[in-house]
Amino acid sequence: MSSPLQSSARPALTIVGSINLDITATASRLPSPGETVGGAVLRQQPGGKGANQAVAAARLAGSSRMVGAVGQDDAGRNLLSAMASAGVDTSSIAQVDAPTGTALVLVDSDGENQIVVCPGANGSVALDGVTFGADEAVLCQLEVDQELVLETARRTPGFFALNAAPAAPLIPELLERCDLVIVNETEYALIPALKNAPLVAVTYGGDGSAIFENGERVAEAPAVRVTDIANTIGAGDAFCAALVLALRSGLEHSHALAVANAVGADAVRDPASQPALKTLEHYIEATRPAAAAGSPATK
Secondary structure (H helix, E strand, C coil): CCCHHHHCCCCCEEEECCCEEEEEEECCCCCCCCCCCCCCEEEEEEECHHHHHHHHHHHHHCCEEEEEEEECCHHHHHHHHHHHHCCEEEEEEEEECCCCEEEEEEECCCCCEEEEEECHHHHHCCCCCCCCCCCCEEEEECCCCHHHHHHHHHHCCCCEEEECCCCCCCCHHHHHHCCEEEEEHHHHHHCHHHHHCCCEEEECHHHCEEEEECCEEEEEECCCCCCCCCCCCCHHHHHHHHHHHHHHCCCCHHHHHHHHHHHHHHHHCCCCCCCCCCCHHHHHHHHHHHHHHCCCCCC
16 A cells, blocks of 8 residues: 555645745854844855745655745745755745745854744735645645635645744634644743644654644654754754654654654754755654664654
């Protein structure tokens, strides 16, 4: 019997969400309020939580689809080209009369960051002409309007996942329609409604990740130790894409978490917000011995 990743005629994962140009300054340390820190290195690169997840999914599974919006400017055209070259289907990305979304990012030598987002065209994302198949997994985040996310969930007949970031109170119907919610430990604490949600994955940085069913911790996986951290910005997005793909491929919960942790570890070693990744199958095989050992919380 083929897995969902193999049997679907559509891309392995469709992402509805944000597309940004990341303008990043890397300095020895982050400034305090009112302080200027010199000697930084400036770079521009593709970003946005939605686009990051779409590119990660394409690199892991060979294909993905992005539903979003960019401006009719050079930044928008460059971002479309970058996503397409990574294997993302960009046919559902609108080019609108608004500036392409931009994120201003400060990163220190340890990879810690501060981010200010100017949403621009992301405020114009719509589902006009977009359909989702019953065998299609869909992943959203909260960098676009939550009403749009809810409409996406309503239209998704198959698996719907939400990366509830940035943290915000969730519309009750949206939470009810989620097959999976993914958050970090801070977001988990800031959204009390998640404590009793059917299926929630939580990341804990150096302490790994866990899955909760109706508030009960049912699976966990340790973090992969990384000493050469280059950038933490895209790691959470790569984790989200990997976890959805791993669960959809039929892996049990602790193995899927181990796969996503390994993908996240590779992501932080790469200075790009859309890091180079190996195939999902590579990470599945690389984590199989650890997953086979199991843990008391393994499901």
